[in-house]
Amino acid sequence: MKKNIIEVKNLSKYFEVSRGIFQKKSIVKAVDDISFFIPQGESLGLVGQSGCGKTTTARTLTLLEEKTKGSVNVYNSKTNLLESIDNLDEDQLKEFRRNIQMIFQDPYEAMNPRWTIKDTVKEPLLIHNLGSPEEQEEAVKEILKTVGLTPPENYLNRYPHELSGGQRQRVAIARALIMKPKFVICDEPTSMLDVSIRISIMDLMLELARDLGVSYLYITHDLAVARYMCNRIAVMFNGKIVEIAETEELLKNPVHPYTKRLISSIPVPDPTYERKVYDINFDEIDSLIEKHGSDKPMIDIGNEHYIATHDVKGLI
Amino acid sequence: MNQKNILEVKKLNMMYTTLEGNVNAVKDVSFEIKKGSSFGLVGESGCGKTSVAMTLMQLQSDNAKIVSGNIIFNGQEMVGLNEKELRKIRWGGISIVFQGAMNAWNPVIKIGEQIREAIREHYPENTRSENTNKINTLFKMVGLEPNVADRYPHELSGGMKQRAVIALSLSCDPKLIIADEPTTALDVVIQDQILKEIKKVQEDLDLSLIYISHDIAVIAEMTDYMAVMYAGRIVETGKTKDIFKNPKHSYTRMLLDSTPSIIGDKKMLKSLDGEPPSLMDNFSGCSFAPRCPQPSDNCSSGNAEMGLIEVGDGHFADKCCVECG
Numbered sequence: 001m002k003k004n005i006i007e008v009k010n011l012s013k014y015f016e017v018s019r020g021i022f023q024k025k026s027i028v029k030a031v032d033d034i035s036f037f038i039p040q041g042e043s044l045g046l047v048g049q050s051g052c053g054k055t056t057t058a059r060t061l062t063l064l065e066e067k068t069k070g071s072v073n074v075y076n077s078k079t080n081l082l083e084s085i086d087n088l089d090e091d092q093l094k095e096f097r098r099n100i101q102m103i104f105q106d107p108y109e110a111m112n113p114r115w116t117i118k119d120t121v122k123e124p125l126l127i128h129n130l131g132s133p134e135e136q137e138e139a140v141k142e143i144l145k146t147v148g149l150t151p152p153e154n155y156l157n158r159y160p161h162e163l164s165g166g167q168r169q170r171v172a173i174a175r176a177l178i179m180k181p182k183f184v185i186c187d188e189p190t191s192m193l194d195v196s197i198r199i200s201i202m203d204l205m206l207e208l209a210r211d212l213g214v215s216y217l218y219i220t221h222d223l224a225v226a227r228y229m230c231n232r233i234a235v236m237f238n239g240k241i242v243e244i245a246e247t248e249e250l251l252k253n254p255v256h257p258y259t260k261r262l263i264s265s266i267p268v269p270d271p272t273y274e275r276k277v278y279d280i281n282f283d284e285i286d287s288l289i290e291k292h293g294s295d296k297p298m299i300d301i302g303n304e305h306y307i308a309t310h311d312v313k314g315l316i
Numbered sequence: 317m318n319q320k321n322i323l324e325v326k327k328l329n330m331m332y333t334t335l336e337g338n339v340n341a342v343k344d345v346s347f348e349i350k351k352g353s354s355f356g357l358v359g360e361s362g363c364g365k366t367s368v369a370m371t372l373m374q375l376q377s378d379n380a381k382i383v384s385g386n387i388i389f390n391g392q393e394m395v396g397l398n399e400k401e402l403r404k405i406r407w408g409g410i411s412i413v414f415q416g417a418m419n420a421w422n423p424v425i426k427i428g429e430q431i432r433e434a435i436r437e438h439y440p441e442n443t444r445s446e447n448t449n450k451i452n453t454l455f456k457m458v459g460l461e462p463n464v465a466d467r468y469p470h471e472l473s474g475g476m477k478q479r480a481v482i483a484l485s486l487s488c489d490p491k492l493i494i495a496d497e498p499t500t501a502l503d504v505v506i507q508d509q510i511l512k513e514i515k516k517v518q519e520d521l522d523l524s525l526i527y528i529s530h531d532i533a534v535i536a537e538m539t540d541y542m543a544v545m546y547a548g549r550i551v552e553t554g555k556t557k558d559i560f561k562n563p564k565h566s567y568t569r570m571l572l573d574s575t576p577s578i579i580g581d582k583k584m585l586k587s588l589d590g591e592p593p594s595l596m597d598n599f600s601g602c603s604f605a606p607r608c609p610q611p612s613d614n615c616s617s618g619n620a621e622m623g624l625i626e627v628g629d630g631h632f633a634d635k636c637c638v639e640c641g
Binding site: 049050164194195196197198199200202203221222223224225227228248251261262263264265266267268269270271272273275 | 360361503504505506507508509511530531532533534536537556557560561570571572574575576577578579582585586587588589591
């Protein structure tokens with residue numbers, strides 16, 4: 001059995017929202033009691049609509065936000081163990097950040113426009129104080145080659161505005177991978193890119209997963225992209241994971257009404273195909289969830305296909 | 317002009333004058349749109365899709381010039397009309413839903429007032445209550461509550477703003493709507509709702525539609541006819557069904573092969589390497605040859621003969637690609 005690279009249990013992130021000084025603060029449950037794990041070298045798709053909590057999940061896992069409840073254990077390549085991300089001291093935090101990296105949605109905004117590509121990619125090495133300047137430059141060249149920016153000499157001294165969107169996203173991937181992380185969180189890394197470039201970036205990421213044993217948490221709202229990239233898919237709705245299964249199983253036998261709704265709204269590149277209409281509105285889904293529970297732990301309906309409910313028949 | 321056609325575009329050429337030189341953004345583009353039908357324009361960014369749309373409305377920027385060609389809308393030549401005549405056709409004849417239009421609302425004027433403004437321009441004789449009724453009907457059509465008219469743009473979600481834009485585009489009873497990537501900024505579920513809304517409105521009002529997108533899956537769902545654009549030219553056009561079933565141009569094939577789908581067997585997708593040519597250069601021969609997976613000697617040499625030839629009932633593709641097979 002493969003080792004897990006990350007295990008998340010009952011993770012929650014609540015935000016307090018004040019609606020004026022005389023009103024009680026209300027609580028928004030952006031991430032509400034979610035659990036999942038990712039085995040080494042595999043990728044998990046996190047799909048759902050805008051505002052369902054996908055990005056908050058990512059930010060909580062990378063300690064950009066402090067979690068409210070729950071436990072997160074991440075693989076530490078030094079000790080070869082899964083270790084909790086709570087109460088890390090400064091050194092441990094640095095080590096943690098070596099093992100977990102993030103690629104953001106917008107390659108135009110994720111880079112300092114005044115830094116050359118070399119500076120951008122080298123920054124993590126400087127922060128972690130790894131290697132001599134010559135070794136660092138060698139590492140930058142090597143990783144640029146890995147992400148397909150060849151010959152690297154052509155890119156080292158250029159600025160982000162001189163590159164196309166696809167090239168920039170490759171630089172962002174290079175920057176994430178230069179630390180040789182075992183786990184990378186990708187937040188819609190291809191949604192800003194043109195169709196023609198999208199596949200080459202996705203293929204690059206799949207190749208790197210195969211060759212370097214990187215695992216991904218791949219955040220997207222497009223199930224077709226998730227199908228291409230991920231071994232398993234977790235569907236998120238209103239801060240909760242409502243269904244998790246192996247990718248093909250989920251697409252063939254969706255059980256949760258929200259998953260069905262999501263699948264039925266993906267356009268299909270075949271003009272003769274009649275999409276199944278599954279027109280349930282979100283209030284109805286909400287009240288179904290209310291009634292038939294989002295109990296944890298989720299129940300297994302076979303084939304490692306998990307649903308958040310206590311009454312599958314009632315839910316569907 | 318064929319009576320069945322609402323729009324005929326013939327050999328349209330448009331270029332931008334820039335400091336670095338002329339950019340030939342639209343080259344010899346011809347197509348026609350049958351009344352009540354929908355027509356898709358697909359291609360990657362910078363291929364000239366939006367330039368075609370802007371030229372049809374004659375809303376192109378100041379440095380753009382129609383070099384040659386005809387745009388015949390409802391039997392009337394549009395190239396060379398003055399601003400006053402164009403204003404009658406814009407919104408009243410052809411209306412456009414811009415890319416990112418939901419961010420185009422004036423933030424300090426209520427949605428309803430902004431739509432009222434457009435209606436007043438075209439129907440100055442209407443009373444205020446007539447216009448209010450009209451706005452209510454439009455909102456109902458696109459699935460908005462009437463009270464949205466009294467709200468400011470920032471109070472609405474992205475999907476609601478986009479619905480309101482569609483209501484605005486319908487406000488002066490156009491016959492043809494150009495939708496330029498109307499759902500790009502929205503997530504899939506909202507996109508699905510907006511697409512259904514557009515389809516329904518198109519059928520209810522018997523409108524003609526030009527749908528511009530880079531997403532070939534959306535084009536498959538929305539259109540009866542389509543054209544694939546590459547580097548300013550149409551390289552293949554025909555019935556949407558025919559093109560998906562039997563694509564003739566290698567660029568079309570590559571677009572289809574690079575689109576992930578949730579149905580059918582999972583297949584490896586093919587990436588399309590390289591970048592489209594700069595539209596500033598005056599290249600001879602096939603503009604797609606440098607990226608083509610199997611170019612013939614003829615294609616790469618620049619001697620290839622360009623131009624569409626008929627390969628099936630109303631299905632045209634570039635001669636060069638058809639001959640390569």
